[in-house]
Amino acid sequence: MMRENPADLLPELLILGSAVCGLVAGLWLPRHRQRIVAAVCAAGLAGALAATALAARGPRMTTFDSFELDTTTHAVRAVVVVSALLVLGLAGPLRGHPRESELYVLVLLASLGAVVMAAASDLLVLMTAYLLASIPGYALAGFAKDARGTEAALKYFLMGALLGIVMLTGMTMLYGAGRGTAYPVLAGGLAAAPQGVVAAGTVALLAGLLFKAGAVPAQYWVPDVTEGAPPVVAAFVTTVPKLGGLAAAFRLASEVLVHTSVGWRALVAVLAAATMTLGNLAAFGQDNVRRLLAYSTISQAGYLLVPVAVAGRSDLAEPALLFYLAAYAVTQLGAFAVVIARGSDDLADYTGLARRSPWLALSLVVCLLGLIGTPPTAVFVGKLLVFGSALDGGHAWLAVVMAVNTVASVFYYLRWIVPLYRTGHAVPWTPRHAASALAVTAAVLSLVLGIAGGAVFAL
């Protein structure tokens, strides 16, 4: 008996509803009062968070035959919603922009796509969600309509469109081989199907998900978009779509691929190692903090692929992925909040930040040490679980590669931390208050998640 209760999708409907209301309201509001749209969107997100909290108490089930309501879905819902709320708060520099309300609406729609990606247990729904998560992203990347933004948007769009097609091809192959698009059907059908087709289909399907995650070999858009788009957009596209893509990859791996005998684990493990290494090496020489953060997110995507590679083999894989996603999102947004509060991308401009604004500097230190994975920040607990899942799942070499990469990453994060405490040149500037407050909030949240991590697992 198929369950078709729209109330199961209440968080998604609330996000969609507030996006539509925001769009309509934006048509009528004068330019200087578009902030109301942000309020509408934030209210919708707050409602979605409350609905998620309620839904998380319910039993695990499948609704509409294609939408899973389980820990992964609830966790990604909560993290995406909180991230989107932070992003709305960071949009201060674009206040009064002619298309301000579009920004909010696009952020909500892309977030909705990310949530549905994480929850989808049917290839067609996954494809729809991929498009929903991607297309608003392309528009956001070119939001400023300047040369660099346009280049970034074009690169993002071309790559997304190409890999979207590849992904659709892969889905077609899996559909043909497994005689269905729903994961439970595929899990049974693919076991008996010809291995070559399954392998080719899996690789093609993963291409799209890796694009969303910003992992090798689909990482080329990340630095350009992070540097070229407005900072708040950069903060958004390096966090939220990643959540959807990685959760979808994990669901695909743990519900479908574990039943096949193709060597997908080795593929994902090698890609994870390549992603973390490449991201770290490329981040070394960056003097632009946004490019530095871009490469750092690529390396983080590598760490996040590790639990995917051991999905189904270690009980730690799922908590590792979910906790790391939450920790990463908060920390990354905190670092971007500092960039927005400072209003500069040049590493040299951060010299002496501690003197001008000690709390902002301290937040940045916490967030960057967090990205390294130093205790007691949230990413440390995430990394610990990822290490544990890799060793438990029989990929000890991956844990070693990850440890070496973590040490290498210290180098470029410290390049950013150290100048904060030097005496700087006296170019006067004023920190943006809203972004500063959010930076401190994110840093505190990262510490709280790290110290009181147990409380989160209890949920």
Place this chain on the structure above:
Amino acid sequence: MLNLVIFLPLAASLLLLALPRLGARAAGVLWIATTALDLLLVLGLWATHDGGMDHQTRLRWIPSVNASYHVGVDGLSLPLLALTALLFLVCAVYSPGRGRGFAALFLFLQSVCLGLFSALDLLLFFVFFDLSIVGMYFVIAGWGHGDRLRSALKFFLYTFLGSLALLLGFIGLYLGAEPHTFDIVELTAEPPLADSPGAAALVLLAVGIGLAVKTPTVPVHTWLPPAHTDAPAAGSAILAGILLKMGVYGMLRIAMPMLPDAWRRYAGVILVIGLVSAVYGALVALAQENVKRMIAYTSVSHMGYIVLGLGAAGMAGNAAAHRLAVSGGITQMVSHGLLTGALFLLAGVFHDRAGTYDMGRYGGIARGAPVFAALTAIAAFGSFGLPGLSGFIAEFQIFTGTIGADGAATAVAGALALPGVLLTAALFLRMLHRTMLGGPGPDTGGITDLRAAETTAIVPLLALSLLIGVAPRFLLDVIEPASAAIVSLVSR
């Protein structure tokens, strides 16, 4: 009470950060008051200690991986807690007027060190282990001199790599235990990986690398000399006096009791590493022109004796000798903390007065600065093991335990390590000759005698070393039950 001991400095550190208008003087007073109170509390712990594991607290932390906030004190941790509290108080007295940030950072570091020596959960241990690296990085990078950023970065990268190896080892222990747990007491009671020697060897390798970097032993000691040379005097004293002990403490608390089979199987390797560190460290120290680098290398040598003793405790032989070697190791941790802490604070005087550590630029200091010269001489004599000071008690026990363990290998290793003591004596005497005696060097004129704060800070360290050297019973009464327990755990 233990929790108060651990978190009191952290609370004071946050208080300092929250009071931006506080002057350097007031910050210094608050710093001294906090550390003094903390030392009194630790002495209270000592007074109420009854031999077992006291003052335990266990709170859920990350239940899904069975990690908890679990702390307690026993005869192994108590001397180190006392040493930590004392050395941080001494640093507070030594560095008046360094400002709010310096005091806050040191108070933070104090909480971290106290937490590490009382942690009874591997994850909690790791958290404090890592935070000690972060704290010391900022001490060197923020208040050091010379090429401080480079030294600080080398220190961070090197020890952070070690800490990640340690983390992998801890996860190995966690996965090897049934049921999975990070709790040190449970893991000690039932050693994990008892029936898979290959995995146990790998875990010991990972844990061993992590702890060896921190100790440090040859060949992973190269971060130490630059870090010491460019750190501020108080930072060096803490780095040598407290942070280096974390490596050896980890061997005693984690590696030996949890991996007894692997420890016994590879005791020969550990013995050789200890031997090489002891002799090589002393040889390289002999060749140094820079006072601080020289003391740094003698630290490598002194830590080498401890590792030698712990290796000997894993070889075949009689248990009484093993107990002696382990007791000597623990005594050496305390003694080295006192004496090398004092030596680094004294070395700081060179830089403070004349801006250089180069021995060749001094000479005849004893004439103009007799107190400075006398205290340096006492610390140096203690450091190479002159009877009457704590170094002798420690090294005597280690050598007796190693050579007397009824094994040819240990006897040979102990005999080979003995020249290290001779080398250390030679190099310290050479330093005293070149700086304190003889004719004046180009920078001798700048050296004025110790200020009241410096004398007040250094004298208690040397006095305590003398007390241990003359009447060690009060310390050994605490240490010996702990070392007996460790030896019986290793030999199961």
